[in-house]
Amino acid sequence: MKLFSVLSIGMLVLGVFFFGLNWSMDTYSDLIVLLGFISFLIGIVLSFIAIAKQEGGILKFFSLFSFFIVLFLITWFEPFQVIRTIAWLKNLN
Template sequence: MKRLSNLSIIFAVIGVLLFVFASFFPNSFEALIASGFGFLFIGLLLSFGAMFKREKGKTKFLSVVAFFLFSFIIAWNEPFQIVRLLTWLKN
């Protein structure tokens, strides 16, 4: 694994952990979900960078899978949380 692949995995794990912590701390739900989504998005961009540089290994795809999987899970289970998050970001 190369540098971008490692960084994408690290950012994806941090993003997933922030999503998990959001369910345990409802007082700071919006901030944790926004931060988790941001970290997952950074991991996604780093993963695309690793794909563009043609780094060896398949771990560069884990960040992409995590981003779309968690986006799908949130949209499927709690669709109004997305509206709540977007309203919080707007204000």
């Protein structure tokens, strides 16, 4: 396992933590969901860097597939979180 592979898994776990934290709260927090999406995006970029550097091991592919699976599950069970986040980002301007 190399550095970028481990960091990509770490960012994925951090994103899942943020989404779980938001889900466990009574109210919706835009900042926590935004931090979750940002950590997911950083994790996917780190996974692509690990693939480009041809790091050894299968962890880089696990991170890449987990990213899409977790985002699918989030949009399947909580579709309005994605819509709220996109609307919130649109209204920042």
